[in-house]
Amino acid sequence: MEQPVYKRIVLKVSGESLAGQAGYGIESEMINSIAEQVKEVVELGVEVAIVCGGGNIWRGIAGSQKGIDRGTADYMGMLATVMNSLALQDALEQIGVPTRVQTSIAMQQIAEPYIRRRAIRHLEKGRVVIFAAGTGNPFFSTDTTAALRAAEIEADVILMAKNKVDGVYSADPFKDEGAEKFETLTYMEVLNRNLGVMDSTATSLCMDNNISLVVFAITEKGNIKRVVLGEKIGTTVKGSVE
Template identity: 80%
Template sequence: MTKPKYDRIVLKLSGEALAGDIGFGIEANMMTSIASQVKEVVDLGVEVAIVVGGGNIWRGISGSSKGIDRATADYMGMLATVMNSLALQDALEKIEVPTRVQTSIEMKQIAEPYIRRRSIRHLEKGRVVIFASGTGNPFFSTDTTAALRAAEIEAEVILMAKNNVDGVYSSDPKKDPNAKKLDSLTYLDVLNQNLGVMDSTASSLCMDNNIPLIVFSITEKGNIKRVVLGEKIGTNIKGSVS
């Protein structure tokens, strides 16, 4: 298949994916690899929006467990996603991919504020839009941001790119040698079996809006393009039971 299966996608990148093998911060080679994979998809004519996590720099939940007020810790995590988004924008523009960063928390000196109609217009013009600072509210994850933005911009699918994990398993494959990879699921399966693919708020939002989700590994080059072209990799999660 040479024609893309999707016209508009939301790519969800975890902060850990940007850290690569070093486990913290931003690994330059990994950032370059991700940017080149995004360019492959853009060159197919696919409209690409990206939501980036911040776990490679700061996690709100872990911060709150150390005594920091939860809302404050979450805002710190939102700022970490902005740092990652700017780094990704730089990597993309170095390979001539036009990019816009939009933030849910206004910081007009470095990025645009999130405006739904403007983001859609950027996508229609072939620009990659990176959504930073989560939803702009504490207590919501970047997974929920991906689900929310996908619904708002009417994306056809969310592609959840994982670092060193090639799909969803019945249990943690790093701890359980008998863990089985699951090729397809529904969001009800995810919620009822507590599989930890994304938080319950994000799963419910995707289910309610019938947004499919594909979980796959970002570490193998070309995987984003393979998914967009309809190749069967990773785990496919349906937006509804039907």
């Protein structure tokens, strides 16, 4: 019997990973692959919460650079995460995984409002909970949402799924052939080296609440399960390295 090393996880899925090879929008093959991988983990008895990014549809910072008010641009980005979350919910439920979407911005016709105790109850009942619309506030990223929700629901770890890299490197591996991949890091090292794993707000939140982070590639099928079972793939970031 396979024994997971984590009981409750937050899976951070970037908008880019949902776009797959297309680079924009939602690629059905990719979202179905992610759903299948999540199902494998749910079947192990692991409680799964998911935070979706929205970069495959809209990026608030990019919008503000084009002249849109930053707050407005960020709210537009939050709506993009809702679209991704609904698509992922549909993919999960089509393969028999009960799922709830909870949004930080009220939109009762399509999703539940985010309520911490209700989210935890869903997880305890074996439902996947997808947290959409970021924190509900502009100027915060979905990385910060993942860190905040992980702290609120007392998750054991954040799994950060990437579609271009398989961990954290000392430099951009696509630009620097000498870039070194790290197996383990501390959050302080991430901040001091400016490695860009998460934004500084999310990094500090994880560090202050002692939440571990695993950065890995989502493109290889079965990787989420491998991480949950304790296999050493990607890069693990902790408050301190033993």
